Amino acid sequence: MAKIFAVTLILIAIGSAIPIVAHIWEPAPDISTHGAVIDEQLSETMVEAGLSFLAAQFVLAIFVWMFSNRPENAKIGHFPGGATAMVLAGFLLVGTEVLALGIFGTKAWASVYFTPPAADAMPIQVQAGQFAFYFRYPGPDGKFGPLHPNLINEANENFFGLDQTNDQDSKDDIVTAEMAVPVNREIHLLMHSKDLSHSFYVPELRIHQDFVPGLDLSLHFTATKIGKYEIVCTQLCGLGHYNMRAYLYVYSQQDFDDWLKKEAALQ
Amino acid sequence: MHDMSTHALHHHAPPTGFIRKYIFSLDHKVIGKQYYGLGLVAVFTGMALSWLMRLHLGWTNLAIPGLHLLSSTGAPGNVMTPEYYLQLMTMHATIMVFFVLTVAPFAAFGNFFLPIQVGAEDMPFPHINMMSFWVTFVAFCVLISSFFLGDGPALSGWTGYAPLSAVGSVAGPGQGLGQVLWAASLAIFCVGQLLGSLNFIPTTLDLRAKGMSLARLPLNVWGWFITSCMALTAFAVLMPACILLILDHVAGTSFFVPSNLVINDQLQPHSGGSTLLWQHLFWFFGHPEVYIAIVPGMGIVSHVLIANMRRPLLSYKVIIGCMFSIAFLSYMVYGHHMFVSGMNPFSALVFSFPTLIITIPATIIVLIWIGSLYGSRLRINSASLFALGFISMFVAGGVSGFFLAQPSIDIVLHATYFVVGHFHLVMAVAAIFGIFAGTYFWFPKMFGRMMNETLGKIHFWLTFVGAYCIFMPFHYLGLAGNIRRYQAFSGYMEPLIPVHRFITVAALITGAAQFIFLYNLVHSRFWGKVAPENPWECTSLEWTVPSPPPFDNFGGRHPVVYHDPYQYGVQTESGADFIMQDSPETAKPA
8 A cells, every 4th residue: 555655646746747847737928028037937936846846745655665564673764864954955955945036036026016117108097896997098188187986987987987077187088998008118007996805917917916995006017919818807806706807908009099099089 | 649730620520411421511522522523514514615616617507406495596596696606615715714624633633632642631721611612613603604694605705805895785795794794703713712722722831741841742732732822813813803894894984994985886984994904914813824724733643653653753843843933934924915915015025035934844844754754664554644645735735835925926826726726735635634644543542443444545545636636737727827716717717617627526526535534434433343542552641541531531540751752663671662651661772
């Protein structure tokens, strides 16, 4: 039975590694300017975690094979180095590995959170609410009008609570149900929640940020590949959480301009 | 002659009457068995809920026979609604984390064996101990009642994030009464566990028999002691958090809800609260909680493994030091659940470092277990198989923590199935394996009969292979971007549905295998082979008393301890390879 355990464990370990090594299921290809650092971090961690996993399972299996079914009076052996070796291995191998991961990982994190948006980044506002995302572009005046939560009315499609009659800056704001950005243009995403906690995740863009009711948060990113991508809510927000998504279109500058004109006409 | 170490405990008379013996018992052993029974009911309930979830995830429009009887609004025509999926999910997780993983390894085995292993007649406060079980039982009943009252259970997950959990039924079904019952149940549960810790700690510190120094305590006693200390501090934070949440529901407060929220076109009557405050309070409790779930298992696995390796671990002190380090660090890492929550991004780095550092003591413990196998005389039985399986599962689940500990990688993996795979393997499955190891090992002592070894081994193989088949694929789903807490998958997640179906089939088979364990438990309890006093040739004090022990454990005698609990692989006069802790014999020189 010990030998069966050992063999089974080795097969499970190898079997678990195969889909990883064969790249069967992977994050979607990165289309951001900051994602390469994250992806590199992910690959390095995969190698280290994978090797640790395989090594531990293999040694466990081998020792179970070797040291079971021994005679009752077999001499008890001692692992060379004993506990000291294990403590040293823990601190040196794992300690340096995790510190390295941690230190190098700060670079990837900093590239997202500690660099301010460019001065000419295009601002787009996103509002999350049960169970949809809505987006607002500032229009030709480049300014967002104020929000009045008491004016929010889904039936009249006043999703943001704009007072386009009285607020000058709101008059040319463009509210859309889908998000579009020009390729290779930095975007300053201004986030707020209408009601509860939600989250904004675009896997290909390598950005992921919760909406916090009561807080105005922001991110910035640059999309480098034209295409249609999904924005999904990842913070449980009620029964429609599974269906709360919007689409992000990365267009050429010309196509984006055409899209924005079309949306403006629909206001 | 009465010695000083036991004078603190009154010598109580044997219980009389059915109620005192079996219902409102003061005997720690009965209380331990009551907790075990509660854990058993909870785990099968939680498992049934997981089956319902997995069936729905594989086949979203499946009519599950009889489901409408559980809830006609939640499953009209037996097809689960999206909200009911979330409600079942919330209950699955809440039941499992609290009423299985905290109850079984800690309260159940701890209550039964802690006093005996330190050489005491009972815990110092038997009435408080009895209350701790019954309060926990009431908490369970309050939680389960939410299935049948109002519009069903809460749907906000076991993490109950505000404002979803705080604004009431306007946010969705179950968020009214169901959420209040959830919070009330947890608050009551906290009281129960605090009462339990108030017994565990003085038992360990003050009721040890003569000669039972701290350095001679079995490793699982250290596990329970460290867990009790964590429980005191962690549950003491969850309880007020739940009370504040209830107040937001019933008293018009806004601890967790800011102003200007609009739900269903209505401005909500709240202002001044903080969404993130709930997360800080919850996770300050929540992270130590996951170590409360696993540290007893580490202690039990150490104890079971040593007895079955016929040799001590490479170092007793290092294991204890590591368990202490893990407990200490567990208070510093909680923000790793909040990397993308909107808290200051700098704090993500601050939480990330201790999260990575906590890998070190966890790794050292695993290395010591594995290194101790070297040169041992390993015995393979159901208990040792589950102990070895614990190590495998803990490693498998632990390595995915390397990813999640780094904020930049969390950007990709947060709220995906990668997280769900991580915590199921490292906490749920590993802890369950620890419970199984403890059960197979200690059942003879608790009930005076042996469990069936063949059934035990079949149970092990199906569970070991099955658990890997269920939870390894969760990591692949997460890497592919499969978001968690979704009741159905569309868009880029649709191609992953076949993986979900594979997992569902694995979950059903693995779940079915648990009925082999249940049958074995029940059948052995009444018809198992009569157990000798020390079937495993183990050294600790529980094996010096009859199986099962009398009401006062040691039959009026006061054990005297001469050795640490790990005198294995020694040469003795009698030819045995071990010396009991209470034996004056010393090992022959080699």
